[in-house]
Amino acid sequence: MSHDCIFCRIARGEIPSRKVYEDEDMLAFHDINPSAPVHFLMIPKQHLENLYDADLRHQALLGKLLGMAGQLAREQGLDDGFRVIVNNGRVGRQEVYHLHIHVLGGPEPLGSSASRRQ
Ligand code: AMP
Ligand code: ZN
Numbered sequence: 785m786s787h788d789c790i791f792c793r794i795a796r797g798e799i800p801s802r803k804v805y806e807d808e809d810m811l812a813f814h815d816i817n818p819s820a821p822v823h824f825l826m827i828p829k830q831h832l833e834n835l836y837d838a839d840l841r842h843q844a845l846l847g848k849l850l851g852m853a854g855q856l857a858r859e860q861g862l863d864d865g866f867r868v869i870v871n872n873g874r875v876g877r878q879e880v881y882h883l884h885i886h887v888l889g890g891p892e893p894l895g896s897s898a899s900r901r902q
Contacts, residue, residue, distance in 0.1 A: 868887055
């Protein structure tokens, strides 16, 4: 559990973040470089690099993360839709190698490209 990646450090409170939600398993915080009017990240506190690093042993944790997305999106004012994105590995243009779910939205529809975040 003593991983030194930046999101582990955010989860431990060693690096500040603009928190959206926290419990014993997960943390949600606003992206430092938002790609939409509302852009936050949901992470497990447990260090997993990405979905390659996950399997069915992580079913409950992954289900919890996705299961919280709608509630947190609503609490952030996204009551007319939102987008979730998980970037995995080099081809997926992952920059931070601690699994995270991007949640994006705003008052107007996002860009239509599926290749990037909006
Ligand atoms: P990805 O390309 O999916 O790995 O995206 C990583 C995301 O983490 C990017 O959108 C960054 O803006 C965001 N990010 C990096 N460092 C921080 C930080 N300290 N606090 C909040 N978001 C961050
Ligand atoms: Zn980590």
